[in-house]
Amino acid sequence: MTAMAGHTLIExxxxxxxxxxxxxxxxxxxxxxxAVDDVTLSVRKGETLGIVGESGCGKSTTARLMLRLLDPxxxxxxxxxxxxxKLSQRRLRPLRKEMQMIFxxxxxxxxxxxxxxxxxxxxxxxxxxxxxxxVKLRVKRLLETVGLSPEHSSRYPHEFSGGQRQRIGIARAxxxxxxxxxxxxxxxxxxxxxxAQILNLLRSLQVEFDxxxxxxxxxxxxxxxxxxxxxxMYLGRVVELADSERIFEQPRHPYTAALISAVPRLSVNxxxxxxxxxxGDVPSPIDPPSGCVFHPRCPRSRAGRxxxxxxxxxxxxxxxxxxxxxxxxxERWPEDQTELLSPLDRSPDRVVxxxxxxxx
Amino acid sequence: MSEALLDVRGLTxxxxxxxxxxxxVSDLSYTLHRGETLGIVGESGSGKTVSxxxxxxxxxxxxxxxxxxxVFGGQDILSLSSDDMRALRGKDIAMIFxxxxxxxxxxxxxxxxIAEAVTAHAKVSEKDAKxxxxxxxxxxxxxxxxxxxxxxxxxxxGGMRQRAMIAMALVHNPSVLIADEPTxxxxxxxxAQILELIERVxxxxxIGVLLITHDLGVIAETADTVLVxxxxxxxxxxxxxxxxxxPQHPYTWGLLRSMPTVELRLTELVAIEGTPPSLVAVPSGCAFHPRCPSRFGPCxxxxxxxRPLPGGHLDRCHLPxxxxxxAGAASLAERRAAR
Numbered sequence: 192m193t194a195m196a197g198h199t200l201i202e203x204x205x206x207x208x209x210x211x212x213x214x215x216x217x218x219x220x221x222x223x224x225x226a227v228d229d230v231t232l233s234v235r236k237g238e239t240l241g242i243v244g245e246s247g248c249g250k251s252t253t254a255r256l257m258l259r260l261l262d263p264x265x266x267x268x269x270x271x272x273x274x275x276x277k278l279s280q281r282r283l284r285p286l287r288k289e290m291q292m293i294f295x296x297x298x299x300x301x302x303x304x305x306x307x308x309x310x311x312x313x314x315x316x317x318x319x320x321x322x323x324x325x326v327k328l329r330v331k332r333l334l335e336t337v338g339l340s341p342e343h344s345s346r347y348p349h350e351f352s353g354g355q356r357q358r359i360g361i362a363r364a365x366x367x368x369x370x371x372x373x374x375x376x377x378x379x380x381x382x383x384x385x386x387a388q389i390l391n392l393l394r395s396l397q398v399e400f401d402x403x404x405x406x407x408x409x410x411x412x413x414x415x416x417x418x419x420x421x422x423x424m425y426l427g428r429v430v431e432l433a434d435s436e437r438i439f440e441q442p443r444h445p446y447t448a449a450l451i452s453a454v455p456r457l458s459v460n461x462x463x464x465x466x467x468x469x470x471g472d473v474p475s476p477i478d479p480p481s482g483c484v485f486h487p488r489c490p491r492s493r494a495g496r497x498x499x500x501x502x503x504x505x506x507x508x509x510x511x512x513x514x515x516x517x518x519x520x521x522e523r524w525p526e527d528q529t530e531l532l533s534p535l536d537r538s539p540d541r542v543v544x545x546x547x548x549x550x551x
Numbered sequence: 552m553s554e555a556l557l558d559v560r561g562l563t564x565x566x567x568x569x570x571x572x573x574x575x576v577s578d579l580s581y582t583l584h585r586g587e588t589l590g591i592v593g594e595s596g597s598g599k600t601v602s603x604x605x606x607x608x609x610x611x612x613x614x615x616x617x618x619x620x621x622v623f624g625g626q627d628i629l630s631l632s633s634d635d636m637r638a639l640r641g642k643d644i645a646m647i648f649x650x651x652x653x654x655x656x657x658x659x660x661x662x663x664x665i666a667e668a669v670t671a672h673a674k675v676s677e678k679d680a681k682x683x684x685x686x687x688x689x690x691x692x693x694x695x696x697x698x699x700x701x702x703x704x705x706x707x708x709g710g711m712r713q714r715a716m717i718a719m720a721l722v723h724n725p726s727v728l729i730a731d732e733p734t735x736x737x738x739x740x741x742x743a744q745i746l747e748l749i750e751r752v753x754x755x756x757x758i759g760v761l762l763i764t765h766d767l768g769v770i771a772e773t774a775d776t777v778l779v780x781x782x783x784x785x786x787x788x789x790x791x792x793x794x795x796x797x798p799q800h801p802y803t804w805g806l807l808r809s810m811p812t813v814e815l816r817l818t819e820l821v822a823i824e825g826t827p828p829s830l831v832a833v834p835s836g837c838a839f840h841p842r843c844p845s846r847f848g849p850c851x852x853x854x855x856x857x858r859p860l861p862g863g864h865l866d867r868c869h870l871p872x873x874x875x876x877x878a879g880a881a882s883l884a885e886r887r888a889a890r
Binding site (some may be wrong): 246293352387391409412415450456468474 | 741769773806824
């Protein structure tokens, strides 16, 4: 798939997005949230680029910047070679139909007072270019495409289950035959038995309509099933980027490895396994740590380097498409795991000694 | 098996509504032992949360009809008066919830809230209660517990709030901890920390844990025994090892097959067709039959009984044992081949 997907559809170059933090009566800026810090990323035609990371890592902000739903503080955003980072809303309008979005919460993203037909035909009303009498037919076809029956078109969103609502959202996103669809946690709110239905639908639509996806999720197991390439973000920065299978089989960045290891597994053998448990939480993006932003939680960090020098994204020797930002990247995986495990006796998590907490 | 802490027999919860009775939980039975983690897994609306709220006496009895029994410490806690239940709740049986932010009062210091939980069930001075709060915050891994006890909930991260909730639950050394989706609102790396903490708490306080979740992965990693629920009923119940190596119920196969895994890219995700049923109109016979690819003759009309299988494992399905054995193995084939 990667071989075919050559051309770049969308490109971010050194993109920065800061949000001011305001306090007090005069709403003076008291600091900035470094939501996205110097991100360079390109999305190739026909691929599914996954952006993965924990809450607050900037994955949604990055996606919203790609769609120019947010204005970048600095940097360049190009869509099919055209610089769109400074385009006015008016000039952006014709481009809007090329890029659509599917949202996480199918309950909040559909207007409860509109019928399915009104929701799905809204894009035609906004962008015109299609005759009114054709709209009905198009809506019917769209509903069939996403696996809903055309009789559903006069119903309201509350009459549908979560999975069906997500299908309505997908139909709306497909309406204008976009080139790019940003899927922001599209299955996170769904039950497991329904998740697979939506993932399968997204997979088949991609083939049918030659779509490019930017897929945002915190769920690595979902990512592995759907993505061609994956960018791992931490505190507003891309820390690793590679083909999906490489990310899972040979991660270089200790954060990527820890993320993968933290995902609970269905150990079909029934064996319990050891996992890398990171200590602490993601630091505040208002005041990111010096040097490598991951160093306070990193089991491999070394004083004098990781806490002072910020690592740059560098290609892996022999595999230039795999880039990571780490001074001491992992060479092997999963053998390296043991090195990453920070056993409790090494960094004790202040545990109760048996018998020390007695009933009052 | 060690001492039985909680013995639930035939628990049924019905909510009468204008549209008919909502049968949230039907005839649920299980036993929780000391030192055991019992994982209850199911999708939304499967009755997993309602069943535990019923045990805790947290359902409004004017709107919920509860029957069956739940024996804890020699008495049926479902028949206790609300005063007696209050004496027990939070003391011998404690519960933590999905959203730790909603469970902490935003305007009181975390330490004070835990101290309040101490004085709710014990006559101790305020000073001793605070000392206990700090001790427990330290025990659940909050650094500089003494200072952090003075913080308000918004100053805590999601993971720390869940730790604080666990500290509060442990105040009176309960024997049962009910954890309802304790990590669903948390990031994966923090989820791993909290699961580890619950495991450690279980060991060190020697308690039984009832872990409720929709995430089979969380269950696979932490539970000793698993109960799979669907439409208010137990579908399969047995040792975790059994459930994950030899699943017997078509619903369990479906769950296992449809679940994306981080371990490999599956050629195909086999979805379960349709959606979970409404609890007002639970399908007749086996509630899963409209979605079940293996349904046959008796499924739409006869409710299968919970039948024991060799290996100490119960399941509710009409299919003959040999068919299930084969299909169960097939449902895991692709994942197993990857190892």
